[in-house]
Amino acid sequence: MAGTKERILDGSxxxxxxxxxxxxxxxxxxxxxxxxxxxxxxHFRSKEHIIRALFERIDADARGIMSPPPxxxxxxxxxxxxLNGLDTVWRYRFFFAGIVELAGRDETLxxxxxxxxxxxxxxxxxxxxxxxxxxxxxxxxRDDRRRLAENVFIIIWNWTSFTAAFRGDVRLEELDAREGVxxxxxxxxxxxxxxxxxxxxAAIDQATVGRPGPVPGSPR
Amino acid sequence: MAGTKERILDGSxxxxxxxxxxxxxxxxxxxxxxxxxxxxxxHFRSKEHIIRALFERIDADARGIMSPPPxxxxxxxxxxxxLNGLDTVWRYRFFFAGIVELAGRDETLxxxxxxxxxxxxxxxxxxxxxxxxxxxxxxxxRDDRRRLAENVFIIIWNWTSFTAAFRGDVRLEELDAREGVxxxxxxxxxxxxxxxxxxxxAAIDQATVGRPGPVPGSPR
DNA sequence: GTCTATAAATGGATAGAC
DNA sequence: GTCTATCCATTTATAGAC
Numbered sequence: 001m002a003g004t005k006e007r008i009l010d011g012s013x014x015x016x017x018x019x020x021x022x023x024x025x026x027x028x029x030x031x032x033x034x035x036x037x038x039x040x041x042x043h044f045r046s047k048e049h050i051i052r053a054l055f056e057r058i059d060a061d062a063r064g065i066m067s068p069p070p071x072x073x074x075x076x077x078x079x080x081x082x083l084n085g086l087d088t089v090w091r092y093r094f095f096f097a098g099i100v101e102l103a104g105r106d107e108t109l110x111x112x113x114x115x116x117x118x119x120x121x122x123x124x125x126x127x128x129x130x131x132x133x134x135x136x137x138x139x140x141x142r143d144d145r146r147r148l149a150e151n152v153f154i155i156i157w158n159w160t161s162f163t164a165a166f167r168g169d170v171r172l173e174e175l176d177a178r179e180g181v182x183x184x185x186x187x188x189x190x191x192x193x194x195x196x197x198x199x200x201x202a203a204i205d206q207a208t209v210g211r212p213g214p215v216p217g218s219p220r
Numbered sequence: 221m222a223g224t225k226e227r228i229l230d231g232s233x234x235x236x237x238x239x240x241x242x243x244x245x246x247x248x249x250x251x252x253x254x255x256x257x258x259x260x261x262x263h264f265r266s267k268e269h270i271i272r273a274l275f276e277r278i279d280a281d282a283r284g285i286m287s288p289p290p291x292x293x294x295x296x297x298x299x300x301x302x303l304n305g306l307d308t309v310w311r312y313r314f315f316f317a318g319i320v321e322l323a324g325r326d327e328t329l330x331x332x333x334x335x336x337x338x339x340x341x342x343x344x345x346x347x348x349x350x351x352x353x354x355x356x357x358x359x360x361x362r363d364d365r366r367r368l369a370e371n372v373f374i375i376i377w378n379w380t381s382f383t384a385a386f387r388g389d390v391r392l393e394e395l396d397a398r399e400g401v402x403x404x405x406x407x408x409x410x411x412x413x414x415x416x417x418x419x420x421x422a423a424i425d426q427a428t429v430g431r432p433g434p435v436p437g438s439p440r
Numbered sequence: 441g442t443c444t445a446t447a448a449a450t451g452g453a454t455a456g457a458c
Numbered sequence: 459g460t461c462t463a464t465c466c467a468t469t470t471a472t473a474g475a476c
Contacts, residue, residue, distance in 0.1 A: 004459075004460090019324075020320075020321050020324045020325065021321070022242055022321055022325070023324075023325060025450080025451055025452075026451080026452065026453080027450095027451070027452085035460080035461090036460065036461045036462070037452090037453080037454095037461095037462095038453095038454080038455090038456095038460070038461060038462075038463095039459070039460045039461070041452090041453065041454075042459065042460070043459090045453090046452075046453080047451095047452075097320035097321070098318070098320065098321055099385060100240075100317035100318065100381050100384075100385055101240050101241070101242055101317070101318055101321070103385050104239075104240045104243075105240065105242070105243060110385070113385065113386070114385075114386055114387070117385075117386040118386070121386075143402075144406060147402060147403050147406050148406060150403065151375060151403060151406060151407065153382075154374070154375055154378050154379065154382050155371060155374055155375070157378075157382070158374050158377075158378050159374065161320050162373075162374050162377070164320075165319060165320055165323050165330070165333065165334075165337075166333070166334055166337040166338070166341075167334070182363075182367060183367050183370065183371060186364060186367050186368060186371060187371065187407060190410035190411055191410055224441075224442095245468080245469055245470080246469080246470065246471080247468095247469075247470085255442080255443095256442065256443050256444075257443095257444095257470090257471080257472095258442070258443060258444075258445090258471090258472080258473090259441070259442045259443070261470090261471065261472075262441065262442070263441090265471090266470080266471080267469095267470080
């Protein structure tokens with residue numbers, strides 16, 4: 001028996017993901033939960049506050065996934081981070097797909113977002129540095145390391161929704177985890193030492209067996 | 221003296237880019253143009269139709285930029301394609317940033333979009349093949365060539381809006397063309413033959429001198 | 441082609457009872 | 459904490475005059 005606040009967040013997330021933030025009204029959310037609009041507004045002062053609360057979940061998720069890397073960084077761990085990142089993007093896909101509009105009309109949210117994204121890019125840059133130091137990755141100019149980290153960030157952030165929008169379905173049914181990791185990891189693999197690249201590839205195959213989406217070897 | 225239809229499209233684009241599609245109503249657009257709502261509706265049956273017409277401009281732009289590549293592909297030409305692509309994304313940024321919501325509520329638009337994006341990815345894949353054939357780029361597995369093309373597509377599509385959202389400004393004043401090309405080109409450069417990579421880099425520097433945004437050598 | 445006026449519908453949010 | 463009823467503002471879109 002989750003608290004009402006959490007039920008509202010879960011229901012909102014479900015509707016936002018399936019119908020889009022704009023199409024979903026506070027009354028729809030209340031309806032969906034078999035609850036009155038008045039009650040919903042007792043728990044959240046506005047739709048904006050619901051979205052902010054969902055962002056706080058994302059924030060906590062992301063910082064949990066990106067804990068301090070082990071030294072040395074292992075292919076297995078690295079693959080897991082990518083996989084977990086994609087999974088969070090998938091579960092909160094309404095947010096990642098609509099961030100520009102959402103941040104554009106809520107400066108409080110925009111500010112929190114800037115904090116999180118800077119943190120993620122810094123973390124990714126640091127992880128890349130560690131990979132270089134441990135000899136798993138070729139050295140890169142400082143500017144290019146930052147660009148590379150930002151590219152990884154952008155691909156993971158957008159891969160899911162873009163795949164959904166550009167194939168037959170605007171809304172995918174499931175996250176194709178393996179393909180997503182291969183996409184994002186492809187930014188890094190050309191810089192990897194060959195043995196490390198092969199190990200990462202093997203770790204991805206192992207980690208994505210049995211996950212939703214096409215599995216290794218299946219026809220496309 | 222552009223026709224009224226074109227004036228409406230220009231004005232809508234300006235407002236969509238600066239305030240976001242959701243915040244801009246048909247009445248705002250009419251106001252902005254010193255025109256009556258009735259007149260606007262005489263020219264476009266709905267807001268949806270305005271957005272569709274703007275997409276047609278994007279479609280024409282994109283197909284114009286991605287004309288058949290010269291053989292061999294030159295660094296200069298390649299840099300220009302990236303630069304022009306980013307420029308179109310910048311000019312119609314409301315669309316690129318909001319595509320998931322937009323496509324989600326207009327199946328006609330979604331269908332047109334899928335056609336264009338498939339076309340762009342195919343074109344990019346073919347260009348990569350040409351680079352490999354002419355010896356400017358290392359060979360890649362077939363799946364990875366497609367993934368690489370899709371990554372380039374995703375980065376160019378999103379780099380502008382993400383840069384805007386994740387720095388101090390949700391709305392950038394200008395396109396930082398040089399940084400955008402360096403970001404997107406960084407997906408390809410590790411696969412380039414060293415001489416070609418250096419030539420591309422030089423072509424980017426030359427092409428972006430005098431463009432808006434930080435210029436080569438300026439402090440960040 | 442363009443305007444004024446307004447209909448019709450929707451959505452966010454609150455008051456007050458239980 | 460939750461519900462019913464409802465207000466108010468906004469937005470899309472049309473009718474009909476010029």
